[in-house]
Amino acid sequence: MRAPARLIAAASLAFVLAAGACGHPAPDAGAALLQDAPAVRLERLNSLDVRVADVAWTLALANADLCPVxxxxxxxxxxxxxxxxxxxxxxxxxxxxxxxxxxxxxxxxxxxxxxxxxxxxxxxxxxxxxxxxxxxxxxxxxxxxxxxxxxxxxxxxxxxxxxxxxxxxxxxxxxxxxxxxxxCAYPAQVEVTGSFRSRTDGRHIFISDGMANLAQNEDELAFVLAHELAHAVLEHRTQPDVTGVRGGLNWALSMRRGLSLSAEADADRLGLFLVARAGFDPVRAVEFLTRYEAADGGAGSVQINAGGIYESAAGRRRALQPVLEDIAARQAAGRALIP
Ligand SMILES: [Zn+2]
The missing domain is CATH 2.30.42.10 (PDZ domain)
Structure with missing residues (x-):
């Protein structure tokens, strides 16, 4: 069911999708952890694993109806x-x-x-x-x-x-x-990369130690994992042209494909729905992106990915607002959270 829980990224580069690697390498992000004494490092790694496992499981269970696999x-x-x-x-x-x-x-x-x-x-x-x-x-x-x-x-x-x-x-x-x-058949794993990074290979979700530590609460961690889950759900790995419509494996999402301008925008949008459907607070994504931008040296969560449409991290945050309002309105009205 799962690949390495603590894979060092080198061997996996071949699997990184253009639209699935969502962060800049920041060489010192995991340095503190890597410098810990072994016993301390083991405890910290495993507590990260448990945190990620708990949130990822909640997302995978709550969103099973949207996952193609x-x-x-x-x-x-x-x-x-x-x-x-x-x-x-x-x-x-x-x-x-x-x-x-x-x-x-x-x-x-x-x-x-x-x-x-x-x-x-x-x-x-x-x-x-x-x-x-x-x-x-x-x-x-x-x-x-x-x-x-x-x-x-x-x-x-x-x-x-x-x-x-x-x-x-x-x-x-x-x-x-x-x-x-x-x-949903996409288990999440922590990898020690010394960077702020999350990605998916279409079968697994990977989050770096630096990225997981940057998330200050479960809602923020859910946003990071749900963004990658959204890439997997949207099958971005198998779509050479993510702006195209590739038929509807999934009724709720095939429509989104037709409207897509950007795989990243789609992953953010769907990710917020996945977060809310799992009972986490999607609004926390805004704080997380602000912190991510600062931690990432200001270059920020601006797109490093093919097809990114955001001019700035602020633009990415702005793009979340109408989605958050849509989700809040649906929740207030007791309407289904169907993306
Ligand atoms: Zn992404």
């Missing part, structure tokens, strides 16, 4: 010992009971199927429907391959319905039944 999900974020390099791996093993490639629960958002089943951070999944997952041999270098293979086994099981997991907690094994629910 849904699948049965447990809502968890998984990790493994083997994904860590030599410095952090022993700490992660001790702190989270990780072992080899076995998936450990890093985050189980409140009321997600994982949480409802009783799973919590620190649980290690050792088998599914009675079949052991592969623990693998600890790789010398950090590797996500084994975790991804196990995650695919879990996804396949969940696709068939409720799954019985054998879970190890504090050395004791027990069985739990996870009953997945349909949600």
């Amino acid at each position: 849904n699948r049965p999900r447990a809502g968890w974020t998984l990790q493994s010992a083997s994904q860590y390099g030599a410095e952090l791996r022993p700490l992660a093993e001790a702190r989270y009971g990780l072992s080899g490639d076995l998936p450990g629960v890093l985050a189980a958002p409140p009321e997600s199927p994982a949480a409802t089943a009783g799973l919590a951070a620190g649980d290690l999944i050792v088998a599914v429907n009675g079949l052991p997952l592969a623990e693998g041999a600890a790789p010398a270098e950090e590797s996500y391959d084994g975790l991804q293979a196990n995650a695919a086994v879990l996804d396949a099981a969940l696709a068939r319905g409720p799954a019985v997991l054998t879970v190890r907690r504090a050395g004791v094994e027990r069985e739990v039944t996870v009953r997945p629910v349909s949600a």
Whole structure:
């Protein structure tokens, strides 16, 4: 189900879409985190992971009806010992009971199927429907391959319905039944890039540590993640010409394509709806963009992307206003938040 939770971006450049990378690199954004002592860094990374997992799950669940691709999900974020390099791996093993490639629960958002089943951070999944997952041999270098293979086994099981997991907690094994629910099929991941950046490859949403830290509350974090979710929902990755109409995979959004002048404007607009539909406050996006502009050295959230129409960050903020008013009017009138 998921690719690396802590992927360093280099290998992923090939996947970055022209319209999906929404920030300037700012080399010192993650520097503080990278300079932390290993144990502190692990804690801070994992608390970011949990924050992002919670907000992203809420967005994915609330907006399932708008997503062209849904699948049965447990809502968890998984990790493994083997994904860590030599410095952090022993700490992660001790702190989270990780072992080899076995998936450990890093985050189980409140009321997600994982949480409802009783799973919590620190649980290690050792088998599914009675079949052991592969623990693998600890790789010398950090590797996500084994975790991804196990995650695919879990996804396949969940696709068939409720799954019985054998879970190890504090050395004791027990069985739990996870009953997945349909949600947008784009999990979010934190990547340590030392920059302010978020992006999507059409299958995953990535947010950098710097960007996640810049968001001062869940509403702001929701705006960043929802903007990327909107790119994925609008299938910008698969559209060579985002201003064109590519037919309606999705009734609500195909119309938007015909009206589009800019993939970024569309992602901002739809993103605000996704935020509001998930119960977050879309108005906070304005504050976030103001802070983002300042943090990004003033060059700002002006478009670095192909087809951007904004002359300035202020222009981007201005463009949000009619959307926010539309959303507020719909909410006041009790009308559906259909973008
Ligand atoms: Zn964007």
